[in-house]
């Protein structure tokens with residue numbers, strides 16, 4: 001099979017099947033050549049959980065929101081290739097193509113590409129907009145939804161962000177969840193937090209809200225998400241029954257085992273981990289807090305880290321003076337993000353050069369407008 005040249009004379013589309021048999025060395029060379037040709041018009045974004053060989057080709061590395069903001073602030077970029085998952089590419093499209101940005105570029109859009117459309121997020125997929133709307137209607141039969149503030153974690157579909165924008169709600173990240181919940185209680189008397197129950201619970205517990213005040217809404221239960229009327233009326237935070245399939249794998253026994261084997265070890269976890277793990281940890285925080293904590297620690301510090309495997313392995317490599325262990329004995333990696341490999345990246349770039357934007361992520365304008373309202377509220381939270 002012949003591989004199409006990197007610079008075809010006319011627009012065309014190369015199939016992904018042409019790229020899959022190629023070795024990493026050839027793919028890397030072709031990606032580098034494509035990037036050199038496109039220059040600053042192309043930004044490749046690599047999420048912290050992405051595999052190393054893809055990260056090596058990224059212009060910017062970070063968590064989902066940081067990356068989208070950085071890419072949106074570039075005046076030269078016309079295409080973003082997001083080596084992350086679907087909701088991240090949606091957020092990048094919303095931020096890069098919001099009205100003021102479009103005006104700055106005389107209406108020219110930034111194309112956002114997700115190299116493999118199968119790179120979804122298990123957590124985001126646990127809350128579909130029709131389920132959230134149905135839950136909102138049911139809640140409205142028991143409590144006053146005028147005083148219920150919907151909060152969506154940024155790890156959610158744009159439709160959920162738009163729902164929050166329409167209903168006086170807001171978006172949060174794992175860095176600002178407490179400040180966002182605080183903002184919400186200044187505007188209402190209850191929070192409806194989705195899709196990650198663990199981030200909602202771990203954050204709210206630290207704010208003095210008890211588990212009794214946090215019923216869990218199961219979208220597959222028949223009535224009131226599996227709750228009684230009393231539980232909903234007595235609630236302060238209603239948690240959606242969703243989780244991250246990666247962080248859900250960490251267990252209390254992993255913490256005990258590591259502490260037994262390595263006396264003095266510090267346990268550092270992400271708040272998407274279950275409560276039992278967060279309660280036992282020395283430090284719980286967002287991806288950037290985890291990275292900064294390790295960077296600031298003196299040589300010889302021992303860590304067991306409970307977050308995505310690729311990030312932990314990179315921390316190990318970047319800090320050989322510290323002893324870093326993965327908190328779980330089993331592999332916890334973001335399998336969907338891992339779908340984005342060099343073959344998909346090379347395929348996206350060479351098609352772009354040939355004039356074809358593959359796997360374009362473009363959020364519906366109405367959804368984007370209301371999502372932006374919820375995102376802007378988050379930016380105003382200090």
Ligand code: SF4
Nearest residue numbers: 121122123244246334
């Ligand atoms: S690590 Fe979890 S929350 Fe993050 S993208 Fe993967 S499945 Fe989604």
